[in-house]
Amino acid sequence: MNRKKITALVLAAAMVMPMGAAAVHADGSAVEAIKAAGEVVMTTNAEFEPFEYKDGEETVGIDCEIAEKIAEKLGVKLKIDDIDFDSLIPSLLAGKADFIAAGMTATDERRKNVDFSDNYFNASQTIIVKTDSDIAAREDLNGKVVGVQQGTTGDIYVTNEDGSGDITVKEVKRYHKGMDAVSDLMTGRLDAVVIDDFPARKLVEKNPDKIKTLDEALTEETYAIAVPQGSDLVDVINEVIKELNESGEMDEIVSKYITGEEEADSTAE
Numbered sequence: 173m174n175r176k177k178i179t180a181l182v183l184a185a186a187m188v189m190p191m192g193a194a195a196v197h198a199d200g201s202a203v204e205a206i207k208a209a210g211e212v213v214m215t216t217n218a219e220f221e222p223f224e225y226k227d228g229e230e231t232v233g234i235d236c237e238i239a240e241k242i243a244e245k246l247g248v249k250l251k252i253d254d255i256d257f258d259s260l261i262p263s264l265l266a267g268k269a270d271f272i273a274a275g276m277t278a279t280d281e282r283r284k285n286v287d288f289s290d291n292y293f294n295a296s297q298t299i300i301v302k303t304d305s306d307i308a309a310r311e312d313l314n315g316k317v318v319g320v321q322q323g324t325t326g327d328i329y330v331t332n333e334d335g336s337g338d339i340t341v342k343e344v345k346r347y348h349k350g351m352d353a354v355s356d357l358m359t360g361r362l363d364a365v366v367i368d369d370f371p372a373r374k375l376v377e378k379n380p381d382k383i384k385t386l387d388e389a390l391t392e393e394t395y396a397i398a399v400p401q402g403s404d405l406v407d408v409i410n411e412v413i414k415e416l417n418e419s420g421e422m423d424e425i426v427s428k429y430i431t432g433e434e435e436a437d438s439t440a441e
């Protein structure tokens with residue numbers, strides 16, 4: 173068989189066996205394609221408690237519960253794929269998922285490639301240091317070695333590639349898992365870790381005698397769900413977010429995972 177024939181066969185096979193997300197319907201509707209497939213595919217990075225994390229084999233968390241409501245609204249099954257955070261947008265663009273729910277901050281840079289739903293959560297980038305650290309405020313990060321989760325807004329801010337940020341660290345170390353960054357902080361390989369506020373609290377809760385979060389945040393941001401540009405799925409997602417907010421269910425979901433007074437004002441309404 174010549175190479176042309178093999179290519180044609182591979183292409184044909186790819187067309188009859190769509191992997192991952194439901195292909196867009198003939199009329200251009202992602203929603204119709206998802207309904208026809210009977211399944212909606214969400215991608216996430218399950219290293220981000222309380223938004224998504226592993227409980228045994230299962231991926232659970234606030235985003236997973238919101239995603240269940242989206243699947244319910246569509247009348248289909250939910251499939252959750254767990255991949256690295258910095259692969260989420262490339263994988264969505266490659267058609268391997270219908271939406272990303274990953275505590276993802278809606279940024280203008282990301283909007284160049286994806287559409288975002290309405291905001292559903294207010295978050296901030298938090299600084300974690302050792303309990304005996306001399307770092308007490310955000311400016312103290314200047315000249316320090318800082319760990320971040322690769323490809324996240326924390327990474328982008330601390331790396332400060334475009335020079336728009338006000339902090340200049342000595343070195344940025346990038347990790348796939350926030351937990352690995354925290355381990356390096358505790359063994360002295362890092363001076364600080366920058367990560368989203370609620371995951372930071374969960375990480376500190378596991379080692380309260382060794383590490384702490386600073387009260388002052390690095391930046392403020394909001395989470396939204398990402399879909400391919402032009403996808404009509406965003407309307408269904410926005411409807412679900414609105415209903416969850418209006419019914420009080422969003423607060424109920426959040427308070428299952430986040431206890432205490434800090435939870436009260438975080439749902440973005």
Ligand code: GLN
Binds near residue numbers: 275276278321323325
């Ligand atoms: N909110 C951050 C971002 O969007 C981190 C998200 C994550 O690590 N899951 O970049």
